[in-house]
Amino acid sequence: MSLRRSNMRLRSSLVFVAALFAILAVRAVEIQVVHGAEYEARAQRQQVREFDTTSKRGVIYDRNGEELAVSRRMASIVADPLLIKDPIEAAEALAPILGQEASVLADKLKGDGRFAFVARKLEPAVGQQVMDLGIRGLSIQPEEKRVYPKGPLAPQLLGYVGTENIGLAGVEKQHDEQLTGVSGRRSVVGDPFGRTLGVLFDRGGREGRSVVLTIDEDIQFVAEQAVADAVEKFGALKGTAIVLDPHTGEVLAMANVPYFDTNDFGLQKEEERRNAAVTDQYEPGSTFKMVVAAAALEAGLVDPDTSFDLAPTITVYDRTVHEAHEDIPAIRSMTVTEILAQSSNVGAVTLGLEVGKERLVKAIYDFGFTARTGIDFPGEATGFMLPPDKWSGTTIANVPMGQGVSVTSIQLAAAYGAIANDGVYVQPRLSEDAVTKPPHRVISREIADRLRDMLQVSVATGTGQEAQVNGYVVAGKTGTAQKVLPNGGYSNDSFIASFIGMVPADDPALVILVSIDEPTLEYYGSLVAAPAFAQIAEFALRRLGIPPTGQQ
Amino acid sequence: MAERQLSERPALRVVRRPRARFGFIVVLVAALGMALMAPVGLNLAVVRSQFQVAQLQERMDDLIAERSALKAEHAGLSSTKRVKDTADRLGMVTPPEVGFIDLGGRVASDDGVVPTRSASAVAGIGTGDGLVVASASQEAGPGQ
Numbered sequence: 001m002s003l004r005r006s007n008m009r010l011r012s013s014l015v016f017v018a019a020l021f022a023i024l025a026v027r028a029v030e031i032q033v034v035h036g037a038e039y040e041a042r043a044q045r046q047q048v049r050e051f052d053t054t055s056k057r058g059v060i061y062d063r064n065g066e067e068l069a070v071s072r073r074m075a076s077i078v079a080d081p082l083l084i085k086d087p088i089e090a091a092e093a094l095a096p097i098l099g100q101e102a103s104v105l106a107d108k109l110k111g112d113g114r115f116a117f118v119a120r121k122l123e124p125a126v127g128q129q130v131m132d133l134g135i136r137g138l139s140i141q142p143e144e145k146r147v148y149p150k151g152p153l154a155p156q157l158l159g160y161v162g163t164e165n166i167g168l169a170g171v172e173k174q175h176d177e178q179l180t181g182v183s184g185r186r187s188v189v190g191d192p193f194g195r196t197l198g199v200l201f202d203r204g205g206r207e208g209r210s211v212v213l214t215i216d217e218d219i220q221f222v223a224e225q226a227v228a229d230a231v232e233k234f235g236a237l238k239g240t241a242i243v244l245d246p247h248t249g250e251v252l253a254m255a256n257v258p259y260f261d262t263n264d265f266g267l268q269k270e271e272e273r274r275n276a277a278v279t280d281q282y283e284p285g286s287t288f289k290m291v292v293a294a295a296a297l298e299a300g301l302v303d304p305d306t307s308f309d310l311a312p313t314i315t316v317y318d319r320t321v322h323e324a325h326e327d328i329p330a331i332r333s334m335t336v337t338e339i340l341a342q343s344s345n346v347g348a349v350t351l352g353l354e355v356g357k358e359r360l361v362k363a364i365y366d367f368g369f370t371a372r373t374g375i376d377f378p379g380e381a382t383g384f385m386l387p388p389d390k391w392s393g394t395t396i397a398n399v400p401m402g403q404g405v406s407v408t409s410i411q412l413a414a415a416y417g418a419i420a421n422d423g424v425y426v427q428p429r430l431s432e433d434a435v436t437k438p439p440h441r442v443i444s445r446e447i448a449d450r451l452r453d454m455l456q457v458s459v460a461t462g463t464g465q466e467a468q469v470n471g472y473v474v475a476g477k478t479g480t481a482q483k484v485l486p487n488g489g490y491s492n493d494s495f496i497a498s499f500i501g502m503v504p505a506d507d508p509a510l511v512i513l514v515s516i517d518e519p520t521l522e523y524y525g526s527l528v529a530a531p532a533f534a535q536i537a538e539f540a541l542r543r544l545g546i547p548p549t550g551q552q
Numbered sequence: 553m554a555e556r557q558l559s560e561r562p563a564l565r566v567v568r569r570p571r572a573r574f575g576f577i578v579v580l581v582a583a584l585g586m587a588l589m590a591p592v593g594l595n596l597a598v599v600r601s602q603f604q605v606a607q608l609q610e611r612m613d614d615l616i617a618e619r620s621a622l623k624a625e626h627a628g629l630s631s632t633k634r635v636k637d638t639a640d641r642l643g644m645v646t647p648p649e650v651g652f653i654d655l656g657g658r659v660a661s662d663d664g665v666v667p668t669r670s671a672s673a674v675a676g677i678g679t680g681d682g683l684v685v686a687s688a689s690q691e692a693g694p695g696q
Contacts, residue, residue, distance in 0.1 A: 056620075067627035073617035124617045142613050149627035188606065198602030199609050221632040471649075547652040 045114070047189050048200065051078075054144045055181030057165055058208035060158060060172075062217045063252075063432070069158055069172070069262075071144040071165075075127025077118040081111040083137030090135045094118065097129050109137075120163065121145040136193050146172075148262035154220050155262040156275040157254050157377075157430070169273060171211065171430065173378050181208035212432040214250035219243055219540045223255040226535040227514065231257050234497075234519035234528050240277045241532065242413045243540055244511040246420035246502065249428045249436060251375070251410075252510070252540065254278075274379075281381045281406040282515075285481025286343045286525070287500050288402030290416070290451065293340055295355045295363035297447045302354070304337045304454050314346045316397035321349050324480065324524075337454045341462030343478060345401045352400030360399060361388045366442045367415040367425070369407050374427050376434040383407045402481060403490070413513045416500050419455075420508035423448035456505045466530035467501050469537045471548030475508070476501020476533065478525035483518070494518050497528035503537050504549040512536050 031039065060069035077098075084090055091106035098105065098119045108116050120143060122130075127140045146161045159170015167176035184205030189198040227239040243253035254277050260268050274280065296302045310332055314321050323345050339347030352360055364370065364385060372380045384406040386395060398404035410428055418425040423443040427436040443451075455475035458464045463478040479498040482490035498515040502508035514529040514536070522528050628634070 066630065067623070070620065070624050070627060072620040072624050073613065075617075124614065124621075142617070147624045149624045150631040151628070151633070153631065153633070189602065196606040196610060198599065199606050202609065218632050221636070542650055545652075547654075 046083075047191075047197075048187060049080075049139065049190055050185065050187040051141055053142065053184035053186050053202075053205060054165060055183050055205035056144055056207045057146060057161070057181065058175075058179040058210040060175075060179070061210060061212045062215045062220075063213060063250075064216065065212075066150075066217045068150055068154065068213065068215075068217070069146060069148050072147045073124070074121040074143055074145045075124045076120045076141045076143045077122065077127060077130050078139055078141045079109050079111075079116045079118050080114050080137045080139075081109055081116055082114055084109050085136065090138075093133050093135065094130060097126060097133075098122070134193055138193075139190060139196075150217065151261045151263065152259050153217065153224070153262075154215060154254065155260050155265065155268075156256040156273060157215070157220075158262055160262060160265040160273075170275060170377070171213065174376055175211045175431065178211060179208040182206040213430055214245075214248075214252065214432060215254070215430070216252045216540075216543065218543055219536070220253040220255060222539040223253040223536050224257060224259055226532040227255050227257045227516070228259070229535075230514070230516050230519075230528060230532040234516060234521045234523075236497075236519040236528070237517045238272075238276065239514070239516040239532075240409050241515075241536060242277050242409055242511075242513045243536060244413045244417050244428060244513075246417035246426065246508055246511045249414070249417070249426035249439075251428055251430050253536075254410075254430070275377060277409040278375060278377045279379045279381055279408070281383050281408050282496055282517075283403055283405065283481050283484055284407050284412055284498070285402040285479040285496065286345075286348075287412060287477050287479035287498055288405065288407070289340060289343065289348045289400065290419070290455070290477055291363050291367055291369075292348055292351045292355055292360060292400040293336060293454065294367070294419070294443055294447060294451055295359050296336065296351050297450055298363070298443050299355060299359050302336050302351070304450055305335050307333050307335050308339070308347060308350050309333050310344065310346045310350060312346065314349050314397070316349065316353070317393035319394035319397045321345050321397055321401070337457050338462075340454050340477065341458040343458075343463045348400040349397050352396050355400075357388060357391060357396055360396070361385075364399070364405070367418060368442075369405065369411055369415065373408075373410050373414050374437060375410055376430050380410070381408050383411055402479065409513055409515055412500060413511055416502060416513070417511045418442045419448050419451050420502040420511050421448075452502070452505055452508070455501070459501065459505075463524075463526040464499060464501065464530055466526055467499055467533045467537075469503060469534050469541065471551065472503050472537070472541060473505040473549055473551070474501050474503045474534075474537065475505035476530075478530060479515075480523060480525045495523040497523055497525040499525050499529035499533045501533055501537075503541065504546065506549060509544065509546050510537065510540055512540070 057071045059067055059071075062068055077094075081087070087106050087109035088102075090109055091102040094100075094105050095102040100119065105118065108118050118138065119130075130138065131140060144165055146165060148155070148158060157170055159172035159174075160168055161172050162168050165180070167173040167179065172179065182205045185201075185203045187200040187202075188196045189200060190196050223241040223243055227241045230236065231239045239255075239257045241253065241255040242251060244251055254275065256274075256276050258272055260272065265273060297304070312323060324343065334342065334344060334347050336347075336351065338344070339351065355363075370383045370385045372382050374380075385399070386404065395404055414425065414428045417428070421439075422445045423441055424439045425442045426439045429436055452475045455477055456473060458478070459467050459474045459476050464474070464476045467474050467476050467478075477500055479496070479500070481496045481498070482492070483494040483496060485491050496515060496517055497519050498513065500511070500513040502511045512533050514532045516528045516532070519528045
């Protein structure tokens with residue numbers, strides 16, 4: 001009896017345990033199989049965070065390997081609003097660290113979704129400060145921030161990127177595809193306090209490729225300083241300088257003033273962010289007289305010593321052209337060289353009439369005006385000239401002295417580059433790997449040589465004497481262009497003072513253009529721009545180790 | 553009849569009390585326990601490894617951040633403007649003249665000897681500081 005009872009108890013216990021196990025098994029099946037997917041999804045949502053890891057943007061180097069734009073790994077604070085119990089309290093704790101209004105932060109933390117940026121691209125130490133608050137639902141997401149370590153160096157040239165690291169202007173925009181890598185993806189398991197407990201996967205992206213510019217940091221710096229000094233000294237609005245290697249088309253410096261710290265580009269006016277050397281066009285004035293002289297020489301109509309008897313003025317149809325200076329004798333005899341050296345308006349128009357419309361237009365096109373140079377920079381302007389069939393009778397009186405035609409500084413520098421390069425035009429470029437059109441001959445070697453000799457006289461005894469550089473022979477041309485008024489006509493008190501030259505004159509290594517917009521205290525290119533040219537040339541020649549060639 | 557029944561009754565014998573099979577149960581429980589704990593232990597090991605990986609990943613992120621910050625700082629410190637400002641502060645001046653060693657139309661460079669004013673010389677490749685020799689008139693005062 002006792003044994004039976006004992007067996008009964010044992011069996012009952014077994015049945016009871018079995019029943020318990022059965023219940024557990026049923027529950028397990030319910031959890032694992034019936035609702036398994038749902039619970040898994042809920043767990044994933046709570047614990048797993050998946051996000052893009054921004055690819056590191058390529059570095060922008062100068063020609064000597066100096067870093068002009070780099071990327072820094074920063075900390076962005078992201079929130080899972082669902083996990084934040086008290087958004088107001090959290091916002092008040094965050095506000096002093098992030099320097100944002102608590103109400104603004106609270107709005108971000110109250111969002112409906114599961115993801116919100118609270119603050120982006122903070123210093124890593126600041127990110128850690130936030131995490132140390134121990135606020136449930138906040139975590140750090142690493143992001144790349146573009147940094148321009150040289151500060152106010154070539155800001156308009158380098159350009160800038162947006163919050164998502166997409167190039168918006170300048171070299172950053174031009175080479176955006178190359179600089180941008182491929183984003184990675186990372187999935188982590190975390191606790192509600194943003195601490196990462198495990199990495200589920202980390203598909204690394206591909207870093208962006210670097211860009212090597214033709215710019216030389218030191219020459220760029222000196223060019224900016226020289227233009228800034230001229231702008232300040234003569235009370236000008238702004239200024240531009242280009243330093244070009246005429247043999248390779250490499251731009252060694254492209255300065256725009258006023259300049260600013262590229263890291264603070266957002267604080268600048270839109271017009272100050274433009275690389276005016278490429279995107280802005282203007283009537284060049286006397287620096288354009290080189291074109292008519294080249295056309296006349298190339299056509300064999302004149303040689304440098306051909307002499308013209310010139311009056312103080314010349315009238316073409318209803319347009320009377322005067323000289324810039326008033327103390328002109330009634331009749332003077334000037335050679336073509338002197339016309340250039342003294343920058344005679346009457347002489348240039350006389351040459352233009354001699355050359356004729358067709359040959360002049362051909363020379364303008366041949367030197368690359370009215371078409372983009374193709375420099376690897378976004379937003380290049382084309383320049384402008386009336387189509388030849390729309391020329392009026394007086395156009396031939398304007399164009400030879402650089403009126404009625406608009407050019408960009410880079411077009412002008414490239415055109416003078418052709419003269420410096422024995423008559424061969426080389427497309428200017430800003431990056432080492434730029435794809436360029438093959439060089440082509442614009443004028444014969446002999447004519448280029450003659451033009452350089454004539455431009456030497458301009459600096460030795462003409463209007464460009466302030467451009468002389470100790471120990472070197474300089475060839476160049478001054479320009480003082482009246483600015484065009486918005487409603488037509490030319491201003492009598494707004495000028496663009498410029499100088500463009502090449503050095504050493506016998507075999508130029510550098511072409512340098514300086515253009516100062518609206519100087520107020522002086523306005524002649526000879527006084528305003530030529531000294532800045534000399535300042536840049538002196539430094540660049542030393543920097544590049546070009547030996548002196550003898551005095552002017 | 554009753555006597556006969558009594559005489560036919562089997563003799564009493566002492567039987568051992570059946571021993572509880574504790575050994576088997578212990579083994580069974582242990583096996584079950586092991587079966588339950590093994591995946592838990594395995595999971596723990598995996599989680600611990602994942603945690604370590606996560607920590608290492610964070611450390612790597614920190615180091616990447618530090619490296620990029622240092623690179624940016626280095627680039628900033630080597631900027632021409634800073635070098636010039638420092639040189640000015642130290643009273644250094646640009647030599648008013650520079651001298652050149654004439655090697656008969658060829659210039660010395662790191663890459664050997666290249667023709668004067670070749671594209672590479674103009675581009676500054678292997679030239680520059682090595683080519684420029686300060687003249688003897690370096691003692692000229694500031695502002696010269």
